[in-house]
Amino acid sequence: MLNSRRLVLAHFWLAFTVFGLALVLGAWQMFIRSPLHTWISNPEWYYRSLTAHGTVMGYVFPTLVAMGFGYAISEVSLNQPLIGRKWAWAGFWLIVVGAVMAMIPVALGRASVLYTFYPPLIGSPFYYLGVVLVVVGSWIWVALMSVNLHAWKKANPGAPVPLPMFANVAGSYLWGWTAVGAALELLLQILPVAFGLKSTIDAGLSRVFFSWTLHAIVYFWLMPTYIAYYTIVPRAIGGKVYSDTMARISFILFLVVAMPIGMHHTFADPQVGAGFKFIHSAFTALVALPTLLTVFTICASVEIAARMRGGRGPLGWIRALPWSNPIMLAVAFSFVMLGFGGAGGLINMSYQLDTTIHNTQWITGHFHLIFGGAIVIMYFAIAYDLWPHLTGRAMRDLGLMRLQLWLWFVGMIVTTFPWHWVGILGMPRRMAYYDYTDPAVAPQAVSVMLSAIGGFILLASGLLFIVILLRAQRAPREEAGLYRFSAALHPPVAVPALNSYALWIALMVGLTVTNYGFPIAQLALRSDTSVPAVYVGANP
Amino acid sequence: MTTQDHDVEEARVAERVERRWATLSIAIIVVLAGAAAFAGIHQATMPQGRVETIQPQIIHLSGEFTEANLGSAAEPDGSVTVRAVGQQYSFTPQCMVVPADTPVVFRATSPDVVHGFLIQGTNINTMLVPGYVSEIPARFKQPGEHLMPCQEFCGVGHEGMWAKVKVVDRTEFLTMSSKNRRVTCVE
Numbered sequence: 183m184l185n186s187r188r189l190v191l192a193h194f195w196l197a198f199t200v201f202g203l204a205l206v207l208g209a210w211q212m213f214i215r216s217p218l219h220t221w222i223s224n225p226e227w228y229y230r231s232l233t234a235h236g237t238v239m240g241y242v243f244p245t246l247v248a249m250g251f252g253y254a255i256s257e258v259s260l261n262q263p264l265i266g267r268k269w270a271w272a273g274f275w276l277i278v279v280g281a282v283m284a285m286i287p288v289a290l291g292r293a294s295v296l297y298t299f300y301p302p303l304i305g306s307p308f309y310y311l312g313v314v315l316v317v318v319g320s321w322i323w324v325a326l327m328s329v330n331l332h333a334w335k336k337a338n339p340g341a342p343v344p345l346p347m348f349a350n351v352a353g354s355y356l357w358g359w360t361a362v363g364a365a366l367e368l369l370l371q372i373l374p375v376a377f378g379l380k381s382t383i384d385a386g387l388s389r390v391f392f393s394w395t396l397h398a399i400v401y402f403w404l405m406p407t408y409i410a411y412y413t414i415v416p417r418a419i420g421g422k423v424y425s426d427t428m429a430r431i432s433f434i435l436f437l438v439v440a441m442p443i444g445m446h447h448t449f450a451d452p453q454v455g456a457g458f459k460f461i462h463s464a465f466t467a468l469v470a471l472p473t474l475l476t477v478f479t480i481c482a483s484v485e486i487a488a489r490m491r492g493g494r495g496p497l498g499w500i501r502a503l504p505w506s507n508p509i510m511l512a513v514a515f516s517f518v519m520l521g522f523g524g525a526g527g528l529i530n531m532s533y534q535l536d537t538t539i540h541n542t543q544w545i546t547g548h549f550h551l552i553f554g555g556a557i558v559i560m561y562f563a564i565a566y567d568l569w570p571h572l573t574g575r576a577m578r579d580l581g582l583m584r585l586q587l588w589l590w591f592v593g594m595i596v597t598t599f600p601w602h603w604v605g606i607l608g609m610p611r612r613m614a615y616y617d618y619t620d621p622a623v624a625p626q627a628v629s630v631m632l633s634a635i636g637g638f639i640l641l642a643s644g645l646l647f648i649v650i651l652l653r654a655q656r657a658p659r660e661e662a663g664l665y666r667f668s669a670a671l672h673p674p675v676a677v678p679a680l681n682s683y684a685l686w687i688a689l690m691v692g693l694t695v696t697n698y699g700f701p702i703a704q705l706a707l708r709s710d711t712s713v714p715a716v717y718v719g720a721n722p
Numbered sequence: 723m724t725t726q727d728h729d730v731e732e733a734r735v736a737e738r739v740e741r742r743w744a745t746l747s748i749a750i751i752v753v754l755a756g757a758a759a760f761a762g763i764h765q766a767t768m769p770q771g772r773v774e775t776i777q778p779q780i781i782h783l784s785g786e787f788t789e790a791n792l793g794s795a796a797e798p799d800g801s802v803t804v805r806a807v808g809q810q811y812s813f814t815p816q817c818m819v820v821p822a823d824t825p826v827v828f829r830a831t832s833p834d835v836v837h838g839f840l841i842q843g844t845n846i847n848t849m850l851v852p853g854y855v856s857e858i859p860a861r862f863k864q865p866g867e868h869l870m871p872c873q874e875f876c877g878v879g880h881e882g883m884w885a886k887v888k889v890v891d892r893t894e895f896l897t898m899s900s901k902n903r904r905v906t907c908v909e
């Protein structure tokens with residue numbers, strides 16, 4: 183059952199529209215700071231663009247995808263009309279209003295603080311209020327997912343929650359809780375200063391608050407992709423999910439261990455001591471577990487599909503896969519990028535190796551590869567898979583879809599590999615220009631140029647994606663049939679501890695309190711480390 | 723064998739394979755965390771362990787980070803301490819001198835916003851957060867020059883915030899430091 187089509191389509195269209203706009207900014211940034219362009223005469227424009235690009239790509243775009251997909255999952259997998267559709271629209275409009283409210287001061291140069299905020303830099307209060315509205319809109323979605331699940335559970339006592347909904351709700355709870363860190367930072371620290379009620383701020387404390395959000399938000403971005411791996415890919419290529427239980431364990435692990443590890447973002451910070459840095463580092467290692475489990479289960483599921491199609495031999499089955507199917511192509515590319523990105527991630531999380539690449543262009547290269555690459559390519563796949571069911575129209579541009587995915591994959595490799603490399607050479611991030619005539623910087627010029635070329639390939643792919651969606655919207659009407667998620671090879675009969683969340687939420691909150699409570703309390707009680715706010719754009 | 727039996731048997735095999743993989747995954751993770759702990763205990767490069775605070779608004783007026791005290795100081799035990807301040811949008815001193823093959827400690831802080839402290843070609847890389855002192859032990863193998871950019875966005879002048887670190891021969895450094903209490907290479 184997919185009744186709320188307009189609602190889901192509205193989320194997807196808004197998501198992909200803002201994505202397209204931010205992509206143009208991304209390509210512009212790449213060009214401006216590369217040797218292909220002379221120094222930008224007013225660097226301030228670069229930081230406006232960077233704030234807009236980061237805010238949209240980090241907060242607005244993935245949140246809308248998760249929400250739209252979440253509503254579809256709730257209706258389809260529970261086979262139950264969405265409860266609270268009016269509220270869902272309210273959440274959507276809050277995001278629209280919030281995004282516009284945030285982007286106006288950014289465009290005017292009154293909030294060039296970048297999406298990480300980092301006080302004591304302080305921009306226009308409307309920028310932060312806009313971000314808060316986006317988060318509040320998404321919290322409505324979190325509540326609705328919970329309400330819908332509970333209504334279904336009441337009607338189906340004891341039945342295992344369908345895997346897509348189980349994962350979706352886990353993701354929503356994770357987001358609900360992880361957003362609290364930045365929300366506390368905004369409400370307790372930044373907004374009072376932005377409104378002029380207070381004039382000083384503790385930068386160390388705000389970095390710790392932000393790290394609470396900054397890590398697990400990554401897993402929120404990743405949730406739709408993992409849900410698609412487990413519940414769309416096997417069906418789309420004619421196979422089954424190898425293990426339903428392992429899938430549930432993976433999602434629960436994300437819920438529990440994604441949170442209490444965020445202080446790995448403060449390894450290089452002076453305001454956190456060795457003890458908590460090490461604890462967070464050790465917990466960070468744990469979060470690799472659900473990904474390792476997922477890689478195994480998905481590879482096994484894909485192999486099952488190949489063997490069902492007559493594939494043979496230890497590796498010969500790979501040839502039997504439906505390579506002309508865009509979903510197959512997307513998941514293969516996604517896994518390759520996940521592999522490279524994951525290897526890079528092991529370096530970032532390492533207590534010792536981190537210092538060689540901390541805050542260099544390696545980091546921007548890394549998260550574009552994982553987030554823009556492995557994750558976003560599956561957002562494309564989700565849209566391609568759902569679109570005929572949302573629009574009631576045929577989707578016939580298979581060739582264009584394959585081309586689009588190839589371009590995104592190739593573009594991502596061309597963009598991010600040299601991006602990593604200049605990071606190793608020590609190129610700092612977030613700079614409007616670099617002096618490539620300096621003999622110490624000159625060796626980086628070629629790599630940056632390559633990245634910029636990759637950026638244009640990505641831009642072409644992103645625009646092609648939007649064209650494909652638009653064309654499908656105008657295609658002839660065609661009944662797409664019932665939308666289904668993948669079936670499990672061995673469907674679950676009873677899933678005792680893996681059917682509800684109370685225990686896991688308690689663990690998530692408990693671990694956050696043990697891993698964050700003391701450092702936050704200690705920093706909050708300190709009075710002599712605050713600095714006066716530095717207002718951005720105050721004197722144009 | 724009935725299809726049902728066959729199914730049950732298959733499910734059991736699937737579970738066994740899966741359990742093996744899960745065990746292997748956990749082993750990989752334990753080895754990784756263990757390696758980090760081992761390297762930590764044996765004093766490989768380590769993130770800063772101790773939290774040291776400083777009142778950011780008065781660092782120019784008194785104490786360790788007054789202007790006259792910035793630069794490299796030869797310590798009685800033969801090591802060198804380099805004190806620096808990062809502010810919008812420069813480092814003081816703009817050019818730092820250190821001797822090669824000598825234990826060096828960088829101590830730095832910021833009076834205004836968050837800055838970064840990264841010496842290219844080394845693994846010296848930390849944050850300067852107002853209110854806190856960053857301390858990094860280091861040792862440079864060879865004489866040479868390194869660029870030192872600020873690696874965190876600190877405002878519209880961030881792209882211009884670069885300093886230099888000059889590594890000189892130990893004897894050359896000692897001559898310099900016999901003439902000046904604090905050594906820099908600012909011209």
Ligand code: HEM
Nearest residue numbers: 208209211212236239240296297554558611612613637640
């Ligand atoms: C889905 C795709 C993308 C996502 C999700 C994404 C996300 C982000 C985020 C979150 C930032 C951080 C902003 C900050 O540091 O304040 C960023 C920075 C940046 N992005 Fe993207 N981006 C995407 C695509 C692109 C593309 C296609 C390009 C190039 C054509 C690009 C170029 C850049 C550049 C140049 C920066 C600034 C790096 C720096 O100066 O340190 N991005 N991006």
Ligand SMILES: [Cu+2]
Nearest residue numbers: 396397444447
């Ligand atoms: Cu993280």
Ligand SMILES: [Cu+2]
Nearest residue numbers: 872874876880
């Ligand atoms: Cu800076």
